[in-house]
Amino acid sequence: MIRSGGMVEPPSLEPFVDRYRRLFVLTGAGCSVNSGIPDYRDADGAWKRSPPVTFQAFMAQEATRRRYWARSLLGWRRIGGAKPNAAHRALARLEAAGKSEILLTQNVDRLHQAAGSAAVIDLHGRLDHVRCMGCDDVSPRPALQERLERLNPDWLTLNSVVAPDGDADLDEVDFSTFAVPACRRCGGVLKPDVVFFGENVPRPRVEAAMRHVDDADAMLIVGSSLMVYSGFRFAEAAARAGKPIAAVNLGRTRADALLALKVEAPCDEALAFLL
Numbered sequence: 001m002i003r004s005g006g007m008v009e010p011p012s013l014e015p016f017v018d019r020y021r022r023l024f025v026l027t028g029a030g031c032s033v034n035s036g037i038p039d040y041r042d043a044d045g046a047w048k049r050s051p052p053v054t055f056q057a058f059m060a061q062e063a064t065r066r067r068y069w070a071r072s073l074l075g076w077r078r079i080g081g082a083k084p085n086a087a088h089r090a091l092a093r094l095e096a097a098g099k100s101e102i103l104l105t106q107n108v109d110r111l112h113q114a115a116g117s118a119a120v121i122d123l124h125g126r127l128d129h130v131r132c133m134g135c136d137d138v139s140p141r142p143a144l145q146e147r148l149e150r151l152n153p154d155w156l157t158l159n160s161v162v163a164p165d166g167d168a169d170l171d172e173v174d175f176s177t178f179a180v181p182a183c184r185r186c187g188g189v190l191k192p193d194v195v196f197f198g199e200n201v202p203r204p205r206v207e208a209a210m211r212h213v214d215d216a217d218a219m220l221i222v223g224s225s226l227m228v229y230s231g232f233r234f235a236e237a238a239a240r241a242g243k244p245i246a247a248v249n250l251g252r253t254r255a256d257a258l259l260a261l262k263v264e265a266p267c268d269e270a271l272a273f274l275l
């Protein structure tokens with residue numbers, strides 16, 4: 001494995017991208033950092049802040065849903081207004097050049113699509129949609145934002161820190177007065193249409209992505225430590241199939257032992273040759 005370290009200039013990704021015809025591209029939070037959406041994990045892959053809410057807690061406890069939506073009310077104003085950066089644009093160019101078999105993203109911010117990528121699978125769902133857990137109705141997140149703001153005008157003045165999933169840090173706040181809207185059709189529990197921790201990625205989505213591993217001749221990981229198995233399994237599958245894997249990531253990744261090339265640099269710098 002070629003690896004950069006210390007003061008040494010990171011190796012270029014360009015020869016790897018030139019060498020292979022169709023790349024399976026897998027992206028993570030590191031891609032969106034320059035769009036103002038912070039990363040969950042530090043260079044060692046450890047949590048920078050408390051882990052996000054689990055699916056089980058969200059579904060079981062009204063108090064958890066109150067806390068989630070109160071944070072999301074504040075976080076959405078930042079996430080919803082985020083714009084794609086040079087890393088997203090570079091990967092859209094890769095697709096336009098016919099070199100991208102698929103772009104599988106662990107991000108829920110839709111910034112790859114905003115940059116012009118079309119062949120994208122949102123592995124962990126999309127934050128701009130809300131799903132009813134009762135009737136499965138899908139509605140736009142901005143419409144729910146209006147309902148949340150109308151029901152909870154006093155909450156809009158709170159200061160907060162925003163996480164990658166649009167969740168905001170609100171310590172020592174009493175959430176018991178926060179009003180959570182229910183589904184307009186059936187009164188059911190509304191949940192952002194993203195895969196929570198403790199929840200499985202829908203099987204058809206995983207299978208669709210796996211088929212692209214077969215059709216690609218190499219894999220490119222951009223801005224992910226792959227600490228979550230839902231993403232790591234694609235690196236495992238590529239390695240099993242003998243496909244070379246390159247990664248752009250600041251710090252350790254769970255796939256380090258599987259890599260043919262590692263570029264420890266910010267995503268936009270490592271991909272700048274594509275622009």
Ligand SMILES: [Zn+2]
Nearest residue numbers: 132135183186
């Ligand atoms: Zn419903």
